[in-house]
Amino acid sequence: MTIVGGALKALVCSFGRFWLIIMLVAIGAAGTWRSGLTAQASIERGEYIFHVAGCLTCHSTEGAPPLAGGHRFDTPFGVFISPNITPDKSHGIGAWSEQDFMRALRYGLAPDGRHYYPVFPYTSYTRMSEQDMRDLFAYLRTTEPAARPNETHELVWFARSRLGNRVWKALFLDPGAYQPDGRRSERWNRGAYIAEALAHCGECHSPRGVLGAVDGARHLSGNPQGLGGDVIPNITPHASADVSSWVAVDYAAYLSYGEMPDGDYAGGMMATVIDEGLSKLTETDRAALIEYLMTLRPLPMKGARP
Ligand code: HEC
Numbered sequence: 001m002t003i004v005g006g007a008l009k010a011l012v013c014s015f016g017r018f019w020l021i022i023m024l025v026a027i028g029a030a031g032t033w034r035s036g037l038t039a040q041a042s043i044e045r046g047e048y049i050f051h052v053a054g055c056l057t058c059h060s061t062e063g064a065p066p067l068a069g070g071h072r073f074d075t076p077f078g079v080f081i082s083p084n085i086t087p088d089k090s091h092g093i094g095a096w097s098e099q100d101f102m103r104a105l106r107y108g109l110a111p112d113g114r115h116y117y118p119v120f121p122y123t124s125y126t127r128m129s130e131q132d133m134r135d136l137f138a139y140l141r142t143t144e145p146a147a148r149p150n151e152t153h154e155l156v157w158f159a160r161s162r163l164g165n166r167v168w169k170a171l172f173l174d175p176g177a178y179q180p181d182g183r184r185s186e187r188w189n190r191g192a193y194i195a196e197a198l199a200h201c202g203e204c205h206s207p208r209g210v211l212g213a214v215d216g217a218r219h220l221s222g223n224p225q226g227l228g229g230d231v232i233p234n235i236t237p238h239a240s241a242d243v244s245s246w247v248a249v250d251y252a253a254y255l256s257y258g259e260m261p262d263g264d265y266a267g268g269m270m271a272t273v274i275d276e277g278l279s280k281l282t283e284t285d286r287a288a289l290i291e292y293l294m295t296l297r298p299l300p301m302k303g304a305r306p
Pocket residue numbers: 050053054055056058059073080081082083084085092093101104110115116117118119120121125136
């Protein structure tokens with residue numbers, strides 16, 4: 001009896017162990033499957049951020065693979081040339097850690113401690129949430145690596161030292177993620193986040209001071225001397241601004257396919273901003289952005305009569 005009992009017990013035990021192992025394997029597989037799903041979701045969210053934040057245009061140029069850099073920016077300080085941000089290990093950012101990437105966006109700092117020039121709009125990207133930065137990095141890692149070497153900026157002598165950027169950042173960079181305004185709705189705050197942290201409307205639509213920093217006191221009131229010398233329109237609801245007569249559906253048409261109330265279409269840089277970015281906003285996000293824009297403090301354009 002005891003022999004049979006012992007054998008039975010051993011059988012039950014090994015049978016139990018068998019099921020235990022099966023269960024553990026199943027849990028493990030489900031876990032991997034789930035983390036595979038979360039990784040995929042992160043990449044998809046990252047792709048969305050990538051478009052709304054407008055990384056593509058600045059980091060691409062005709063005749064070169066996307067994101068391999070080479071875009072030239074003519075400024076009063078000389079020509080800046082964007083770097084390769086593909087996952088290529090030697091020419092792009094393929095050897096970067098997620099931490100390196102977040103430091104670049106939050107603090108304008110390279111992995112080797114160099115201070116970036118603010119043509120790379122990290123003064124806006126610093127407002128991104130940590131999660132959005134992680135997702136963006138996850139997406140960038142899935143893009144096609146390109147072995148295109150970086151070019152050196154062609155700058156006037158006094159702008160060549162990156163130490164100047166350090167001083168500039170001490171004056172004008174206020175690092176940190178967007179802090180919601182508790183007096184406003186969640187939707188308004190989402191709109192503010194899209195405009196300020198991601199789509200960096202102010203980099204073009206706000207005037208700049210002598211040192212090239214965006215003038216926060218004249219937020220989105222237009223730039224009389226925009227990139228390339230163009231006047232960039234005032235997008236606050238001030239009586240002197242065209243948008244002051246726009247209603248929500250006018251904004252919606254413009255920000256999704258560029259059509260203005262008079263039937264004309266957005267041109268130049270704004271056409272690109274819409275095509276590459278704003279047209280891809282979800283309905284909810286676009287509505288949030290519109291709510292934010294329509295409640296901006298009305299300001300006249302710099303130099304214009306109040
Ligand atoms: C307005 C143009 C512009 C936009 C928009 C822009 N960048 Fe850049 N970026 C630059 C320039 C120019 C530099 C080089 C800065 C320097 O040399 O100091 C740069 C530098 C970088 C670097 C550092 C690369 C290196 O090799 O050190 C990274 C990473 C980067 N950008 C990622 C992004 C991401 C991600 C986005 C979108 C969220 C983005 N950039 C949007 C112009 C832009």
